Amino acid sequence: MRRVELLKEEILFEKYGKKWLKRDFRLPDEEVASFYCFGGSVSVIVFPLTKDNEVVAIEQFRFGANRMLIEIPGGNKGDSTSEDCAIKELAEETGYVPRKIHIFKEVWIDPASVTVPFIPALATGCKKTNKTSFDRMEVICKTVLIPLKKWQDMILTGEINDSKTIATTFLALRHLGL
DSSP states (O other): OOOOEEEEEEEEEEETTEEEEEEEEEOTTSOEEEEEEEEOOOEEEEEEEETTSEEEEEEEEETTTTEEEEEOOEEEOTTSOHHHHHHHHHHHHHSEEOSEEEEOOOBOSOTTTBSOOEEEEEEEEEEEOSOOOOOTTOEEEEEEEEEHHHHHHHHHTTSSOOHHHHHHHHHHHHHTTO
């Protein structure tokens, strides 16, 4: 099979570290096709668990969904390591710090239209120590502690419906043998 070749990429709009892109590709049949993609920075998404098996979650307004969602913390990795980003974002968004961090392999949230993956992480032994510090575009209502069993039920009933939260939860639970 012949390869698909990226011919040109144009940034149509950029703000708050996010990009709307037009990409022109040469397809295997030699046709040229344009695709519109969403881009930005790689994010680290953290599944934080206390020693009492409570998930440290946040209620956050999400502009795309136009409502509050219950999800786990995370943020743009930038030039930092995945581990450093996980620790920083967890502390900033929840005030918790982990005893231990495990970083998973990257996950593509929507490889058809999003140009960057996210990095899932597991933070165990989380303990409240800091005040929160939100970025300007983060509208976080509050930090909530949810028992692990209830968290799993909330995913199954659709009360938690953020895909990156669900994927990271699955990887974390599997890693923990649960």
